[in-house]
Amino acid sequence: MVATTAAVDVCTGGEVAEQDPSVLEYERDMNTAYLANLERRSGGYEIDDRTRWTPRITIGSLIGRVRMRYDGDDADEEFYVAETSADLDGVEVISWAAPAAAAYYGKRYGEESGLKIRRRFTKGPQHGIETYADEWIIAPDGAEFSTPSAGLTAREEPQAAQAELPRVVPGTEEQLRKPRTSLKALLRTLQPEQYDLVAASPTESLTIQGYAGTGKTVVATHRAAWLTHTDRETPLRRVALIGPTQTWARHISPVVDELATPGTVTITSLPEVMRTIIGAPERHASSDDFLDAYSAQLGKTLDRLVTKQRKADPALTPARAYEVFLHTNDLSIPASRRPEFLLWRETLPQTYENALGDRTLWPLLTYLTVLLSPQARYDHIIVDEAQDLRPLEWLILTHLNSGAWTLVGDTHQRRTSHTPRGWKEIRTLLGLSTWDEESLLGGYRTTKAIIDFAACLLEGSAGHRAYDVLGEGEPPLIIHARTVDELEAITLEQADRLSADHPKGKVAVITPLVRPVGSYAHRHGWTEGADHYWSNEDGRRFTLLTSEEARGLEFDAVVVVEPSAFKALPGDNGPLYTALTRANLELVIVHERVLPPKMVRHLRTHRPAVLA
């Protein structure tokens, strides 16, 4: 029998049944050799100059190891998986983006692919390996791997087949319980269902629906890196990753910085895309939202206008086209909406220059610009929070993409009636005739108690996430304030408490009442910094945001203030649902007004922790 030790597995939190010291030592030596190889090569690393594809070298430990038998072969193959590929004197290390990595990561690859065993390494300090854990995909058929030599690892007794593969990759829960920070590369715990979407065909358009916290942004960011990775056969050179806000862009950029080929992925937000195309000022006002400022019919009107005017004036500019638009009678707006449309048009600035200062008009001005001056196109566009784009914005993007699309979103988090109701409408706007339609089901952010509470806002919420990795957790704390002053005081008290409870993590206050809460904070010793960030002299911190600004972000704990004041569509509470689901572990609701009816109904039968 080989010598074994029982060690605590940082992957599962449980005990590793067999942790063979000689195997561990061997793998640590391999890791040392791998790191030395990377160090040697990284000296000569040059950023891709777009004519020569230099593989990116990132220093990091081995992720895993695979033994498999390809169809028709008469011997097994073995290789390691890591962030960067290497050849260690004949021992192959493939990168996470290489096609063969599907054997390690993928769901569909499975048993019939020939995969026999997968070994996962957990990371120790300084790129070391802490432990290993083996997962037999087939019934064990001998030694795990040929090295260390079969004699050392072969077991004398037949082993029992592994009862069932774990539902989520070991180590995921531990990862999720760490304090929330910016999104990071997650190559060690990328789930099979996520990997399959990350590595889906680059030439097929793909729509991915997922409830809050199901890992959509993880898929979107890793997909951007995968599409451009030089270890793929035909890496893409220009990929856009478009999300809702610049705060979101900063939240996700570490993933792309770490994994993507430098210079290949543009991370931006939709407002920024438009602002850059039309050259609008950074500071801008916003008039009231108006349906036809974003409609496909407005797009059609502008299409017709540009086609017609250009015949008469080949040098037509967006500014001139805008002036014509202000007076044209050739409108594609339905008759029922026309009177309202004409009234709205009369209120618009008379010059293009002035219109640039109104954010509501950016889609209109951007669309005119892309119609008149062709833009550089991307090889692939990925859109996160796709449910928030309005028809005219989708039409703009069609002028920026020459390849396929990856669209991820949650139609339950829709925030205005100006956006398409579902994926079908979006695909029609993009003119897609073929696409793959997938969904994500695992819950990675937010405990079950919080997500079940938030689900009271959704129609047909049953079974909305297949499982919740963080488990049941604590129910939300609901606090009723008697006056508006008390509402603000309790809010700050709770933000202060939660910040103390999560010293390394992130706390948010999410509310439509950002101004009054901010001015209360100001009067009580809090100071505002960049990116909606507030802190006080005791070192407490929180982020104060509207639901709109909180899209795509996440926090360890969240205080949602005055739920009834959030914008709601008939039958749809997208903005409030978004706010509630930003919390990973703790949710506090503070209200002075009556809670929304759906919440009240839910609270009659379910009991969260309520403070009078």
Ligand SMILES: Nc1ncnc2c1ncn2[C@@H]1O[C@H](COP(=O)(O)OP(=O)(O)OP(=O)(O)O)[C@@H](O)[C@H]1O
């Ligand atoms: N495979 C994974 N391993 C570790 N953490 C993960 C994994 N997948 C997702 N997570 C974590 O779960 C959280 C939620 O993921 P993500 O932000 O991608 O969800 P989402 O579906 O985009 O949510 P929303 O639409 O509500 O913004 C993030 O903190 C992310 O790091």
